[in-house]
Amino acid sequence: MLFNLLVNIQSSDQPGAIKVNVPLVAFTASLAYLAIKVAGSYCSQNWLTSLDIPTVALKTGATTHDQEYRQDPQAFMLKCEREYGPVYNVYLMNQLLTIVSGPDLAREFYLNKDLSFADALDKITGMRTYIYSLTKSNQVVDNMVIHWLVRDFVTPKVHLFMPSVVRNMEEQLDSQLEHCDRKLIKEPIRIIEKIVGSAMACVFMGEEIGRQPQVIDTFVRCAPDFATAIGHGTKDFWRLLYLKFKYAYTSPMTKHIKVLVDAATPVILRRRKEEAEQGAAYVRPHDVLQGMLDNFDKYNFVDIEDVCGHLLLLVLASVNNASDFGANMLYYLAQYHEHTDKLREEIQEVLSEEAREIEDLAIKDGNTADAPKIIKPSDALTANALKKMVHLDSFVREALRYRSEMHSFTHLARKDLTLSNGFRIPKGRLVAINLRSTHMEEALQGPDPMEFRPWRFVGKGKSASKVGTDFLQFGMGKRACPGRFIATHDLKALVCLMLSRFSKIEMEDPSKADAALHARQHAPTVTGLLFTSHH
Template identity: 25%
Template sequence: MEKFMLLKMFLSTIVVLVLGFCIHLYISLITNPKKLRKILRQQGIEGPPPKILLGNILEIKKSRADADKAVVTAHPHPPVIHNTATVFPFLEQWRKQYGSSYTFSLGKMQILYVSNPDLVKEITKCTSLDLGRPSYQQKELGPLLGQGILTSNGPVWALQRKIMAPELFMDKIKGMMSIIAESALELVNSWKYKVEMHEGGILDIGVDDYMKRFSGDIISRACFGSSYSKGQEIFLKLDALQEVISKKTLSVGIPGLRYLPTKSNREIWALEKEIRALILKVVKERQEAGYEKDFLQMLLESAKSSHFTSNSIDQFVVDNCKNIYLAGFETSAVSASWCLMLLASNPEWQTRVRDEVKEVFQGKIPNMDMLRKMKQLNMVIQETMRLYPPAPTLSREAFKDMKIGDIQVPKGVNIWTMVATLHTDTTIWGSDALEFKPQRFENGISGACKSPNSYVPFGFGQRVCLGQHLAMVELKLLMALIVSNFSFTLSPNYVHSPSFRMIIEPKYGVNILIKKL
């Protein structure tokens, strides 16, 4: 009898636990998302109706698949159209259907999409830590970014910014000039050799790998005291990890998916483990080599002074090494590829920049003061960043109920804005918004558009990219040296197809025909 009573109590406990779990799931997956949508709908914010558990993921995948089928790879290629909003066609389709502000769902996650310049301005001005990086990024992008500065929030983020920001101020960038110039000259000289060895003196070259090598070399040497070849394995594995994770980006709201031992998840787990081991190996070698005041040394000292445990120090260093590698390496390299594509397509601007380089540099290796005088080149880079912003979307999450503009945003809602849409909105930039016209920046950003807050290639607010000064110096110096040593046009092999893989990049790479001057 006693055993029967114990069994009954045990079964009752199991039933209560299962019932409690089911109720929790129901509230988390159905009740809460419905409640958030209702609050937004009562304010006139509509959107596509979601499906249970999946939200609008199936519609999104179909929209992207249809867009991929529409890409023309046969010859002759169609004219280049500078419209990177096409990487997320569903956002534009819904914007036309529901207006400048609407809501949609990724699984249980509710997204408030905004493209109204006034509302974007309110978001950029918000300094509250209660509007931070979406929590899903830390969960879903954890293998790639961990809890580094790109995904963390609150006091953890504030500490990391305090540590890293001074290392990327302009006075520190000035001290990196010799490294940047050396890496740029190495690339230019390798191209000279290849052109000279090629019959006819004109070479069809894919620039993307060269841009990655240049950017990676600078990050490795300036921040970690090693050459690109030493960090190459880390770069390659981070690139592979980014590729796998990017395919799962729009499935982030499906509960529990990241824990299942699927083929892609197993690949992610293996790469994460390998990358961690490689970074810690570099850290160990760096420590054994002796003291050197660089970014890596600064991370180690800061972690130790913050009284982290040994495991916490390792995690802190690994996460932020991955963050600086990805943010400083990938985005700069892709921006350089887009800039070369635009200069190759617009020979008159290539000539303008070349003439400016001759006038300012006068045959000397450029320094920071010379780069500051490069007005034409600066306009070209600003226009490149407008048409081809590295990050296609900017996102925030409300960690408490808050008001943004006229909208009451409930806790838990994610706010997205499409950078490419803001950068090509004809009401902001004029009827020529999809055209490459660097002259629009002749009087700065405020003179280029009606809403300067709508130009956000490096993000906005207190979460603006820490490495923006380094990125601009890299781009200016490299483009100046390439343009002054070569003339180049777009290769007939180039296929224009902006693609999303964590950032907006040329799906088939950038090919140009170069000739030594």
């Protein structure tokens, strides 16, 4: 997903051809040869092309397949599969990519330890030096600290985070979309960024820190700033060399780290003081920041700046993608509005039941003062309630499946590889999965996989967070995104709040519905949305 952020932000109009700057006079032949070899230009890529893997023919006059792919991604990928088989090479997004197709190769792809997502990102963007500039520790190639932080301090506590998540989402909605009468929002993503950013700021840093406006702004702005600094994934050796040199000494993210440090320092000092005074009676906050402080030595953190640098990496890996998914989900609610009544009925029924259970439990425990606090359905929007909303879960999973980029999850081969079907992938090659061959196949998805069927997964035991070869939106196996649980909870909570507030969500330009539904992650908005509140 982070690959899509780096490559796709503001890139829809970028030319597809790879650009390699070749010095004409100033360098010796040996240096020029080294530059071309390291840069991975088209020429060097062709030298590496294995004879076993066919390369899709280019149209007359074309230097890449980008235009053909963008015209109809599904048709292009299907054509390639039929004409060239399950493994083939294409020139897409300024890169030579080897595409692997089908569930068996997808499983093989994710289980192969010699295919590296991080190496692919670094080759395309030169981002590793940049990432290292954010932190003072854990600067190793296969660093897993961010993965562990989510696994240990986010996923097990999703049920604890949801009240805060819902509360912050509600406040942002009330402040930005109150009493709408076909109110036009040209770029819904901007509102969703604030909603998701404010919610995740409290998850990561606690409400006292996370509710501060400057912290929310950093959570919203750091990902676009990051993408701007890294660029559009243009494969230019000299530019990458310049970025690596530049970010070895300075980082445009320093301002964001300072915001987090300034906001967190007094709160951390107070927490330490309270812990010292209260001893065993001290109630530890359950935010991610506290987990990082409690395990400071375990994760080799150096100081609070280092902790906040790692928090920014968490933000980069989560908030922008969650915002993109959330905004895109609104277009599905608009396009398939005939199904929203069923969703509203389920939401109302489950929330009413959850509210009664909470009230009954409070009375049973003798805590009658808590019972009157359930004054509106959203107060009962808990993780337990979301689990009961099976139609909502199916709607979300189907939207994620239906929207899928047809090739994704680019990795780099760290050594020469031979696939189980005999195809050889050379060291240094970028490899991506053909999601059309899994997300759009009837054998894996059931009848009419090319159609959006919102209840496709009801009763199938396939939740929106469950990964497998038939659903690769969050990866698979040990490489599956550990943040998918909080992400899908946030998505479902957002849909609940939207449907409870708005009787209708419409596209400004219905003729652009297909482009909006299948928009690449982080691509520019193709049409606005009209919001009408319940009366």
